[in-house]
Amino acid sequence: MNWQSILSSSIGRKVVMAVSGLALFGFVIIHMLGNLLIFAGPAALNGYAEKLESLGEILWVARIGLMVMVVLHIWSGLCLARENRQARPLGYLGKKNTRTTFAATTMAISGLLxxxxxxxxxxxxxxRVTHPQxxxxxxxxxxxxxxxxxxxxFHELPIALAYFVSMILLSLHLSHGFSSALQTLGIANESSLHGYEKMGRLIAAVIFLGYSSIPTACWLGIIKASH
Ligand code: HEM
Known part of the structure; x- marks a missing residue:
């Protein structure tokens, strides 16, 4: 099977979406752990940023890999959303009582936000164009x-709030995306799906708490500026 046949079949695109989604999920966790170093003070966070920068070409390979994952994820997601719409010409009129959640039905909008x-x-x-000073x-x-x-x-309330709300949307997206990806890849089956859904929601809650603690702590003055 070559790339062209994978990308042109509906199931192939679903697999691309699942694999790229899980890769991005991994990045979100690693990035959160790095950012949490802010609680250890300026030396810890700035030292970490410097170490990352010193990786040079390796960092660029990781950045390009990340970008490819983002593009594949958006492209396959948009294809899937279009296919779902075409398969449902009457909208939700004919919809039977299938089990779904708010997170599942809002994946496209939460993803775009x-x-x-x-x-x-x-x-x-x-x-660094928004806060040049x-x-x-x-x-x-x-x-x-x-x-x-x-x-x-994050001393600016609109910025802290924008991050806080975005972390709600991110965790909503991930809470469904995790188990959905595992289901596509055949890792979650009918009997284990419920457990993976719970696990996805739990990890998403940890991601929300981890990330949102940063703007919250900065805005409340728990983390103080060193200058
Ligand atoms: C409170 C939340 C967050 C904080 C404080 C934060 C902080 C940062 C900082 C300081 C950088 C620049 C690092 C540097 O130049 O040395 C960065 C880069 C980045 N962040 Fe975040 N981040 C947060 C949430 C997120 C989330 C949720 C995502 C993805 C969904 C994300 C994706 C990225 C990406 C893709 C980069 C560029 C990485 C690179 O090019 O090396 N960030 N973040």
């Missing part, structure tokens, strides 16, 4: 002061 968040997030922290500071050791950028950004 998370994408909008990611675009803003990259402009904010990676390309605090984006290029250096810490006492001459490193890029990622800590101060994050803390001072």
């Amino acid at each position: 998370v994408l909008a968040y990611i675009i803003f997030h990259l402009l904010h922290f990676t390309f 605090i984006s290029h500071l250096l810490d006492a050791d001459g490193r890029r002061d990622v800590y101060t950028l994050v803390v001072l950004s």
Whole structure:
């Protein structure tokens, strides 16, 4: 089976969506653990950012891999949403009482809103165009002061709130995506699906708490600026 036949079949696209989704899920967990270093202070977070940067080409390979996963995930998701609409010309009129959840029925919209968040997030922290006055500071050791950028950004209520709401949407998306991907890949079957659904919701709740604790703690002044 070649790439063309995988991408042109409906089940192939579902597998692409599941694999890319699980890869992005892994990134979200690793990124959260890295970001939580902010609770250990400026040296820990800035040192971590510096170490990542020093990976050089390896970091770029990871970034390109991440970008490919994002593109594949969005493309396969949009194809699937279109196929579902075409298979249901009467909308939900003929729908029987199938078991579904709010997270499952809002996957396309929560996914697109998370994408909008990611675009803003990259402009904010990676390309550093939204807060130029605090984006290029250096810490006492001459490193890029990622800590101060994050803390001072979240002193602005609209920014802290936007992140908080985005983390609700992200965890909603992941809470269904996890078990759905495992089902597509045949890892979750009829008897184990319920357990994986619970596991997905639990991991999504941990992801929400982990990420949202950062804007919350900065805004409340629990994490203080070092400058
Ligand atoms: C409170 C929540 C978050 C904080 C404080 C945070 C913080 C950061 C920071 C500081 C950077 C820049 C790192 C650097 O340039 O050294 C970054 C990059 C990035 N973040 Fe986040 N992040 C958060 C949530 C997320 C979420 C939920 C996602 C994805 C769904 C995400 C995806 C990314 C991506 C793709 C990059 C670019 C990575 C790279 O190019 O190396 N972030 N984040």
